[in-house]
Amino acid sequence: MTLVLEQLLNGLQFGVMLFLLAAGLTLIFGIMGVINLAHGSLYMVGAYAAAFAAAQTGSVIIAIFAGLAAAALAGMAMELFVLRRLYARDHLDQVLATFALILIFNQGVTILFGRQPLFVSVPPALNGSVELLPGLIYPVYRLIIIAVGLAVALGLYLLINRTRIGMLVRAGATHREMVRALGVDIRLLYTAVFGLGALLAGLAGLMAGPILAVQVGMGEQILIMTFVVVVIGGVGSIRGAFFGALLVGLVDTSLRAFLPGLLRQVMAGSEADALGAGLASMGIYMLMAVVLLVRPKGLFPANV
Amino acid sequence: MALLALALGLVALPFLVQALGQPALVPLATRVLIYAIAAASLNLALGFGGMVSFGHAAFFGVGGYVVGILYRTYVDDGLFLGLIPGTSQLLITLPAAILVGGLLALLIGALCLRTSGVQFIMITLAFAQMLFFLFVSLKAYGGDDGMTIRRRNELFGLNTRDDITFYFICLAAAVLVFLALWRIIGSRFGMVLAGIRQNERRMAAIGIAPYHYKLAAFVISGMGTGLAGALMANYLRFVSPDMLHWTKSGELMIMVILGGVGTLLGPLFGAAALVILETVLTSWTEHWQLILGPILLLVVLFTQGGLNGLFSRLGIGRSER
């Protein structure tokens, strides 16, 4: 039972990480109509900048600041020099240009930091574990990730439903033309939304540092899962991104945790592990296929 | 005229480069031809049908695995899934790869075409990724490391090991594929497909339901890409999940874009451009992607219609639109 609860928490933790990325991706698509493959690169930039700053200064605060700042700066540069020219283009051009950005970011990071993964330790102050329930001991750091993720989700909810910017964002996601017609400075709105998305991606990246290896390619791995989240949740919908992310996080984590064990009861250990891992990796894609069969526009379509 | 020159050039090429003392260029040209088949097939869906598939590596890789698995089964003298005997005959493995590529495209396409636009891009990508993980986990067929195919498939007692012979096999396949695509593009089906790309609402209003036509184009596209994968597995004598990796889908798209979307011969130029660029750049630096990235960015941002468009604007060659 505690094992199940622990895995549920792991799934929740992974889910909120996915949410941080999916929220930005889905907003950027919803508002600007741009599909940004390089969103994962911002995550990577955040992770590397934080890891580097932490190694140089040893200060958690500086590391957090560095990660956020680097991701936001990279994101704004990306918007200014490349994406801004792509808003009116078709998706194919957007895919290709942002694919090119991935190549550039990945090679750039490889040149700066090498191919070896960086390992980041958990800040000492957060390095403990707490006993949540009798027998259920869980790392503090992961609990903090969950808390931060949920706080961000709440913050986004309030921002989008309670503020003027949020009103524009909501209107922009469903009636792009209308917002333009209202005479809002659409460029400023775009930059703000893009900056916010980049910031969230950087936040996810810097928090991921201590629990995953910081390496080139980390961005694409999570980006593709983020796509699954966005498709399941409904493109352009923040609410969809939230529930989609939690769903994908939970399903993926529990399949990885329990599938090899289940398979081992019917086949040899090593084969079961390999097949279980493979099938577990496929699980969320199956989930996506099923969701699409039932609801082609996702669970929470933005354009009703 | 230009077409005839191109054909003659491709036939003469292996002899020419040998006379020039550059025999290493024959395998390079073979790679160009194989990628041209894959890119031209992708172009049917992407350029002519307007379906931006980001998952064509799936068909490419699965085509390769058909060759690999059939060869492995042949060597082990076993039955694949307890049903299918192995083989190393090119005349069986290639059609098998085409068939499997088509069936897979039917399955993936039937699901993905329920969506469109950005969702379609993401979903095709996700399905390819799913297959990638499947083959990574199949330890029986090499898992992560892939598997070697000790000898190329046989064809009429030809020495397929010979670079020039294999080049001509690939050239023949490429010619057949391009001829087929040329007929398809100009046919009634091709007209409908092009119409759907331009305006689905109009097509519905004249009584044409787009779904089945798009699906058929997607399947044909998957078949051609599967064929290319099978040739590539033979060429490399190796197949691994790398062939299924999402960056492979990206590369195929780059070739289409470089050559010019929705042109018949564009993908050939695009494949040549990317393969040659990659070869040249890797000989300079291991960080060649740092050069490729900006080039690609410039092409997307500042040229319309890729190389083919550039050529025709400069008055060289002709656009096939």
Place this chain on the structure above:
Amino acid sequence: MSQPLLSVRGLRKRFGGLIATDSVDLDVVEGEIHALIGPNGAGKTTLLTQLFGELSHDAGEIRLEGEAIDALATPQRVRRGLARTFQINQLLPDFSMLDNVALAVQARQGHSFRFFANARRDKGLRQRAREHLTAAGLAHRAEVRVADLSHGEQKQLEFAIALACEPRLLLLDEPMAGLGHAESEQMVAMLLGLKGRVTMLLVEHDMDAVFALADRISVLVYGRIIATGTAEEIRDNQDVRTAYLGEGDA
């Protein structure tokens, strides 16, 4: 009166709080030109779009020749004999005029799963398409790309494509909109020439054209049909005068 060609009963459509179509009853009988008029925003195009199956309705029933077609998608309705023109042109911009019409002819002939023969050299298709263009007075422009045509020509092409579908009932969404005076007269003449051979439901703001063409007129206001009758009856109808004509025809 025999069974109407098109019969609509209790059709309703609502977008959120807005009722776009409110319990519409409408009959179009074989051979007539039935005009649908009403102030801007009355829901005329929305109604056409529902009849054509591009937009689903919330309640009610649409019958074509007595058979319910509510469940059919647009392409199936086209095969049952519906066709429409669009107020905002829906054409294939990269194709020539002839290609556009030939595709409609091709669709009319059945499925298009033919992969080998060149469709542009198909005499059966091209000849038929040329005839349709000639009938629409566009033959001299057959090879011009649609993107290079004038608005008026595109409008006429819309019409030629719809006719190439050989419809029983043609839904026309403001065929005169944006046309010059001469072009409008040409269009009216063309519609008059077809009268009796093709049944038409005509949405139009140009009242001269409506009164010249229509056998019967229905008036749609705020999603409701408030009157149906001949031109005289509509002109004299007090409700129509206050609700619509009194406000001036936009």
